[in-house]
Amino acid sequence: MEAKYAIIDIETTGGRAAKDKITEIAIVIHNGTQVLETFETLLNPETTIPYGITELTGISNEMVMKAPRFYEIAKKVVEMTEGAVFVAHNVRFDYSFIQEEFRRLGYTYSRRQLCTVRLARKVFPGYRSYSLGNLIVSMGLNAGDRHRAMGDTIATVDLFERILAQSGSATKEIQKMINLGVKESKLPKNFSVEKMHNLPEACGVYYFHNENGDVVYVGKSRNIKKRIAEHFSNQTEKAAKLQAQVDDVSWEETGSELVALLKESHEIKKLLPSINRAQKVRSYPFVIHAFENQAGYLCFDVAKPTLKTRKNLHVISAYQDLAHAKGWLKGAQKRFNLCLRHCHLDDRSGPCFDYHLKQCFGACIGEEKPKSYNERAQAALLALDESLLEQDFFLIDKGRTPDENAVVLVEGGEYQGYGFVNLEEVDGNDFESLREAIEHFDSNPEVKRIIRRFLGGNHRLKIIKLTHSVE
Numbered sequence: 001m002e003a004k005y006a007i008i009d010i011e012t013t014g015g016r017a018a019k020d021k022i023t024e025i026a027i028v029i030h031n032g033t034q035v036l037e038t039f040e041t042l043l044n045p046e047t048t049i050p051y052g053i054t055e056l057t058g059i060s061n062e063m064v065m066k067a068p069r070f071y072e073i074a075k076k077v078v079e080m081t082e083g084a085v086f087v088a089h090n091v092r093f094d095y096s097f098i099q100e101e102f103r104r105l106g107y108t109y110s111r112r113q114l115c116t117v118r119l120a121r122k123v124f125p126g127y128r129s130y131s132l133g134n135l136i137v138s139m140g141l142n143a144g145d146r147h148r149a150m151g152d153t154i155a156t157v158d159l160f161e162r163i164l165a166q167s168g169s170a171t172k173e174i175q176k177m178i179n180l181g182v183k184e185s186k187l188p189k190n191f192s193v194e195k196m197h198n199l200p201e202a203c204g205v206y207y208f209h210n211e212n213g214d215v216v217y218v219g220k221s222r223n224i225k226k227r228i229a230e231h232f233s234n235q236t237e238k239a240a241k242l243q244a245q246v247d248d249v250s251w252e253e254t255g256s257e258l259v260a261l262l263k264e265s266h267e268i269k270k271l272l273p274s275i276n277r278a279q280k281v282r283s284y285p286f287v288i289h290a291f292e293n294q295a296g297y298l299c300f301d302v303a304k305p306t307l308k309t310r311k312n313l314h315v316i317s318a319y320q321d322l323a324h325a326k327g328w329l330k331g332a333q334k335r336f337n338l339c340l341r342h343c344h345l346d347d348r349s350g351p352c353f354d355y356h357l358k359q360c361f362g363a364c365i366g367e368e369k370p371k372s373y374n375e376r377a378q379a380a381l382l383a384l385d386e387s388l389l390e391q392d393f394f395l396i397d398k399g400r401t402p403d404e405n406a407v408v409l410v411e412g413g414e415y416q417g418y419g420f421v422n423l424e425e426v427d428g429n430d431f432e433s434l435r436e437a438i439e440h441f442d443s444n445p446e447v448k449r450i451i452r453r454f455l456g457g458n459h460r461l462k463i464i465k466l467t468h469s470v471e
Contacts, residue, residue, distance in 0.1 A: 021045030026149035180229035199225035256397035256406035284318035296370035298377035396462035414443035
């Protein structure tokens with residue numbers, strides 16, 4: 001069967017597919033050897049084109065006033081691209097806009113995709129930038145008017161043809177990218193590469209269903225499409241089960257990785273999918289443990305115990321990596337003015353470093369007695385206990401769209417649930433409005449550990465305490 005590529009570029013009123021519209025489209029059909037067909041037209045976006053966009057593209061409101069609406073050329077787009085690989089320079093941008101235009105018409109548009117930015121990086125390494133403008137200059141690509149649909153498409157066609165001219169290595173890279181790294185023979189029988197390409201590149205929870213529609217596996221990912229592709233490209237025992245049992249997939253976008261983790265945990269407990277374990281096992285090999293030394297001081301240390309040695313430790317909390325464990329311990333040490341030596345964060349002899357800064361009261365050299373010191377150490381132990389959540393607060397994270405935020409509520413030391421709001425429409429200190437957005441979910445040690453670990457990671461979350469708000 002002859003290869004067919006639809007090389008496409010669009011101009012738009014802005015950068016958000018869910019909000020902005022297409023003002024111009026150009027399509028070039030290519031068979032891998034030559035151009036077969038072309039199409040271009042201005043489009044009436046049925047909204048005002050911002051002045052800055054007109055300055056960039058040269059497309060004005062007057063130019064598109066009598067141009068066709070997207071629905072008038074939708075059939076042409078479907079027919080031209082049928083059976084073709086959708087090719088664009090930064091394909092996510094162009095594909096998401098065209099897919100959104102079809103979604104507004106009640107039509108699901110799905111095509112395999114290929115990004116010439118990624119492909120050029122693989123085939124022509126070493127350029128400072130792989131923007132189309134830079135490649136036009138550095139590679140001398142043929143191009144028409146810049147920031148006009150057909151002008152940029154001509155440049156993309158030239159780039160694509162040069163990539164194809166690299167023969168074997170380019171062909172392998174193209175096939176690998178089109179198939180998302182998956183061998184079609186490894187896909188479940190009712191899956192296709194087109195179906196894989198229609199999955200969102202967004203954060204959320206996904207569900208694998210068997211032929212009866214039952215959920216056999218629940219997972220979460222910051223990129224649903226990429227993660228599902230990995231499932232079917234892996235050679236693991238779990239991947240083999242998925243390839244044998246999965247018939248369909250569904251998903252729910254969350255935007256927030258924290259919400260995805262919380263929802264995944266809830267769904268696994270609720271649905272008990274056969275391929276998941278009783279609770280998804282994550283590796284937390286590093287622990288903070290507590291012990292009393294010979295002098296009677298309550299001490300802390302970070303360790304990576306074996307299953308055998310762990311039984312002999314008073315483990316307070318566990319972490320995925322050493323940095324997180326050390327970070328949590330260092331935070332507690334600072335907060336409660338603990339001795340660096342007794343937290344095993346300073347191994348020098350004599351007074352610890354903080355003693356010289358008057359931030360340690362001398363437990364390291366016996367100046368502060370165990371009774372006084374252990375009161376603070378015991379408070380630190382409670383603060384480090386990952387089964388406890390201190391204070392009452394809302395956690396604000398990014399949502400499913402640019403205008404939305406995810407909200408997680410912790411109250412009375414328990415996880416209460418999550419929801420979604422538009423913070424531009426809701427006052428951040430209007431606790432009742434935030435509460436109304438929350439869908440209740442049961443609290444348990446697992447979700448509390450998820451929240452604590454997420455708070456301790458490098459995540460930009462806004463915390464709104466139920467008494468006042470802080471960034």
